[in-house]
Amino acid sequence: MLCAFLALSGLTTLPTARAQADTELIILMRGDLWAYSEATNTLRQLTRWGYNQTPVMSPDNQRVAYASAAEIALPALQRFGEAPSLPPTNIWVWSLVNGQATRIAQQPVNASFGTGMPTESYIRRSTPVWSPDGLRLAWIESVVVGDQVTHYLAIHDMLNNRLRSLTPIEIEGLTGLFGFDTPRWGASVAVRASGLSGQIYTEVLIFFREDGQFLGQFRLQEGSGAVIQHYEWATLNGQPYIAALFSNNAWVLINPLNGSRLNAPSLVERFSPYAPNAVSAYFLIATDTTGYRWRGVANGQEVALPFSGFSEQLSIAPSGMAIAWAAEDAVYILRGGQTRKIFGTERLVGDTRPMAVAWGYNAWRVQPTGALQPPTPQPVPECNLATRLSIGLRARVTTFPPQANALNSQPARPSRDQRSVLLTTIPVGGTMVLLNGPVCNDGVLWWQVNYNGIIGWTGEGENGVYWLEPLTAADACPPLLPPRLRIGGTARVTPGLPNALRTQPTVNNQISRVIGSIPGGQTFRVLNGPICADGYTWWQVNYQGMVGWTPEGEGATYWLEPIQ
Numbered sequence: 188m189l190c191a192f193l194a195l196s197g198l199t200t201l202p203t204a205r206a207q208a209d210t211e212l213i214i215l216m217r218g219d220l221w222a223y224s225e226a227t228n229t230l231r232q233l234t235r236w237g238y239n240q241t242p243v244m245s246p247d248n249q250r251v252a253y254a255s256a257a258e259i260a261l262p263a264l265q266r267f268g269e270a271p272s273l274p275p276t277n278i279w280v281w282s283l284v285n286g287q288a289t290r291i292a293q294q295p296v297n298a299s300f301g302t303g304m305p306t307e308s309y310i311r312r313s314t315p316v317w318s319p320d321g322l323r324l325a326w327i328e329s330v331v332v333g334d335q336v337t338h339y340l341a342i343h344d345m346l347n348n349r350l351r352s353l354t355p356i357e358i359e360g361l362t363g364l365f366g367f368d369t370p371r372w373g374a375s376v377a378v379r380a381s382g383l384s385g386q387i388y389t390e391v392l393i394f395f396r397e398d399g400q401f402l403g404q405f406r407l408q409e410g411s412g413a414v415i416q417h418y419e420w421a422t423l424n425g426q427p428y429i430a431a432l433f434s435n436n437a438w439v440l441i442n443p444l445n446g447s448r449l450n451a452p453s454l455v456e457r458f459s460p461y462a463p464n465a466v467s468a469y470f471l472i473a474t475d476t477t478g479y480r481w482r483g484v485a486n487g488q489e490v491a492l493p494f495s496g497f498s499e500q501l502s503i504a505p506s507g508m509a510i511a512w513a514a515e516d517a518v519y520i521l522r523g524g525q526t527r528k529i530f531g532t533e534r535l536v537g538d539t540r541p542m543a544v545a546w547g548y549n550a551w552r553v554q555p556t557g558a559l560q561p562p563t564p565q566p567v568p569e570c571n572l573a574t575r576l577s578i579g580l581r582a583r584v585t586t587f588p589p590q591a592n593a594l595n596s597q598p599a600r601p602s603r604d605q606r607s608v609l610l611t612t613i614p615v616g617g618t619m620v621l622l623n624g625p626v627c628n629d630g631v632l633w634w635q636v637n638y639n640g641i642i643g644w645t646g647e648g649e650n651g652v653y654w655l656e657p658l659t660a661a662d663a664c665p666p667l668l669p670p671r672l673r674i675g676g677t678a679r680v681t682p683g684l685p686n687a688l689r690t691q692p693t694v695n696n697q698i699s700r701v702i703g704s705i706p707g708g709q710t711f712r713v714l715n716g717p718i719c720a721d722g723y724t725w726w727q728v729n730y731q732g733m734v735g736w737t738p739e740g741e742g743a744t745y746w747l748e749p750i751q
Contacts, residue, residue, distance in 0.1 A: 209504045210283060212511050213242045213251050214518055215543040216532055220253070220281065223529055225509075225520070230531040233281060234288065238264055240276070241314045241499045242545040246321040248461075248505050251281045251545055254312050254326070257294045263301040275300050275309035278326060278343070291324070291343055292350070308332050312341070314369045314499075316376075317548075318397065322346055325376050327367045328353065334734075338367065340378065342399050352399030358391055359404065360384050363623060365597055368606060373420025374427040374443055375402060381414075381597075381606075388598070388626040390415055392429060394443055405446030413437065414628055416472060416604055417498060421455050421551035430455045430551060434603065434629060436472050438561055440553065453554045454561050456484065457503060460550045465507025468492070478602055483510055483521060492521070497605045505547035513542035570627035572648050576634060579674060581658040581717070583618040591615060592654050594643040598626040598633030610643045618658055618719050619645070639720055640691045640736075668740050670717045670724055677750045678728075679710040686746055688735035692718040692725035705730045705737060710750060 211222040214230075218237035223230045238256035245252065256264060260274035278292035298309045313327035328341040337355065344351040356378065358364065363383035371377045376395040383389065394402040407415060413433035421430035421440070428440035430451065438451035458467040470479040478495030494501065494512040501512040509522035518532040534542070576582050584592045591614050593600075597607035613619065617638065624634035625647060632647040634655070648654045672678050680686045685706045691699035705711060705728075714734065716726035723738035726747070740746045 209506050209509065209546070210248050212502075212504075212518075212520070212529075213244070213283075213545040214513070214529075214532060215239065215242055215253075215541070215545075216513070216518070217535065217538060218540050220251070221532075222283075223518075223532075225522075230529065233286075238274075239279075241541070241543045242281075243315055243317060243499075244502070244545040244548045245317050246319060246548045248547055249283050250321075251283065252315040252317065252324055253279055253281070254314055255279055257298070257300075257309070259294060259298055259300045259309065273311050275331075276312045278312055278315055278324070280324075280345075289348075291345075291348060292326075292328075292341070306333065313367065315343075316370050316372045318372050323351065323397065325370050325372055327356070327370065327378065338364075340370065340376065340395055340399055342376070342397070354395060354399040354401065356380070356393065357401075358382070358393065360406070361389060361391065366606060368418065371418060371420050371429070377418070377420065377429055377443070379407070379415065379418055383623065383626075388414075388628065392418075392441065392446075405441070407431070407441070414599070414604075419455070419498075419551040421553050423452070423553040424555060428553070430553065432472070434472065436474070438553075451553050451561055452556060456552055456554070457498075457501075457549050458552060459503045459505055459507040459547050461505050461547065462507025463552075466503060466510060468501065468503060468510060470498075472603070481512075490521075490524075493526070494519075499543045500541075502544045502546035503549050507547075509546075511544045511546050513544050518542065518544060570625075570630060570632050570649075572632055572651065572653070574625050574632055574647060575653065575657055576621055576625070576647060576655060578621050578623060580621050581618055582621055582634070582636070582655045583658045584613050584615050585653055585656050586615055588652065588654075589615050590654075592617070592645045594636070594638055594641060594645050596643055598624070598628050598635070598644040600629060600631075603629055607644075610641055611638070613638050613645060620715060620718070637715060637718070639693070639718055668724065668743065668745060670726075670739060671745065671749050672713050672716070672726055672739065672747060673749070674713055674715060676713050677710055678713055678726075678747050679750055680705045680707050681746055681748055683707045684746075686737045688728070688730060688733060688737050690735060692716070692723075692727070692736040693720045694723075695721070699736075702735050703730070703733050 211224050214221045220233040240254040242251045242253045254276045257275040257277050275294055279288050279290050281288045300309045309331050311329040315324045315326040322345055324343045326341050328339040330337045340354045342351045358380055361382040365381045368379040378393045380391045390407040391404050392407055393404040413435040415431045416434055418431040431439050438455050440449040440451050454469045456467040456469050467484045470481045473480045481492040481494050483490050503510050511520045516534055518529045591612040594610045595607045599607040601607045601609050619636035619638040622635045625632040631649045633644045635644050685704040687701050688703045689699045693699045711728040711730040714727045718725040725736045725738055727736050
């Protein structure tokens with residue numbers, strides 16, 4: 188089926204190589220889209236929302252698609268500066284021809300966000316991706332209902348402005364799902380997923396037809412080997428492959444027909460299909476620092492770019508005569524051997540929102556031979572640290588070395604993997620509940636934990652140094668009472684006053700609200716905990732279908748007791 192589809196679909200066709208004048212450079216900064224004209228050296232603001240995401244240029248260079256935080260997320264975004272969890276998002280398309288924005292995917296009528304896990308209902312959407320002919324858009328659609336999340340591949344018909352298909356994403360063999368990358372659209376729609384197969388970290392590549400029909404899946408990595416840092420559709424001798432950059436700096440070409448692999452004969456280049464013989468760019472993982480190393484190529488000559496960011500932060504102009512990138516401090520353009528900063532794009536003090544650029548529609552290729560020879564792959568860092576932790580127990584950040592632990596959205600350093608986002612930091616002595624793991628990645632043993640209601644991944648240690656240590660029940664929340672409950676057990680409120688039930692394990696009314704109470708003598712099921720916060724030991728419980736957090740006691744008095 189895959190073979191016939193690839194032969195007949197015509198989706199590998201790139202825009203005809205004809206010269207194009209450079210359009211305005213689209214910039215994401217301060218949560219909004221801006222347009223910069225080189226001809227007039229002017230910068231103008233297109234949107235005024237403050238919560239837009241990465242812009243993606245269409246193949247005809249006339250439209251920009253992007254995800255944007257939905258209106259129902261605004262109270263949480265304004266209150267916390269960033270959402271306590273990934274916010275609901277809509278999909279928009281901005282026309283560079285008429286300057287109008289069209290919302291093509293929005294929230295359900297009854298959507299809610301920030302009301303607590305048992306009642307929330309909304310849709311998260313990934314960055315959209317264009318089909319090579321520009322007639323369709325695809326994205327990952329995650330439907331959240333309470334604590335249940337269902338993932339779909341959405342394909343939108345741009346000609347008729349309607350959703351063409353919504354296909355459930357079912358991954359064979361994965362018992363625990365970490366997440367998805369933004370889809371890639373070439374010969375078909377490719378989606379990379381990661382998760383656990385048993386207790387083994389596993390990466391899977393899934394393929395779909397243009398109508399959303401499932402085509403097949405291939406496992407890419409299992410265990411502690413190199414993991415994928417980036418992937419794109421790329422052509423070699425006219426044949427489409429998935430080009431994957433692994434964490435050992437090896438570019439590998441994956442055949443979408445059978446999953447077979449081929450070491451790339453040269454580095455994978457990014458270029459403008461309207462000017463295939465002009466400027467190109469490539470990147471590798473930096474071995475002496477964090478991030479990537481980018482280089483521009485023109486007329487057989489290479490130049491190092493002062494840029495170490497991700498792919499969506501760099502774009503080649505439609506004419507192929509210039510490169511733009513969003514650095515940490517501002518946006519820059521390289522043209523004619525001269526690099527200059529675009530004034531007005533400087534990052535404001537305290538603004539941590541991502542920056543990105545979209546100039547021309549770019550494609551990727553691999554030359555059969557040439558000067559861009561790939562480097563020798565680096566050895567994969569092994570996890571030689573023997574774990575001292577186990578699922579269901581509690582742990583805390585060690586006092587030596589006296590450093591906080593990062594809590595990330597994925598079992599990876601954000602500087603090494605763009606899918607991983609820093610959620611918060613866990614201070615020295617901070618305690619957490621171990622939910623899943625360990626996963627070995629980049630020489631670090633990673634554990635999925637619950638820290639004060641925030642679920643993410645943190646490292647146990649590396650190179651013989653432990654960052655986490657197991658926590659016994661006796662010192663779980665010093666100097667509070669030793670916890671007596673256990674996850675999965677049954678307990679009750681001691682006779683007398685009721686216990687409040689909150690959305691989060693804290694008495695801070697800015698982020699936690701009372702959703703009910705448990706009368707004295709009433710029983711409940713223990714789901715998670717304990718969490719130490721505000722001088723209390725908190726447990727997540729289920730009381731008559733109502734899920735929330737309640738404290739175990741205060742001072743020398745227990746308010747909760749286990750039922751044997």
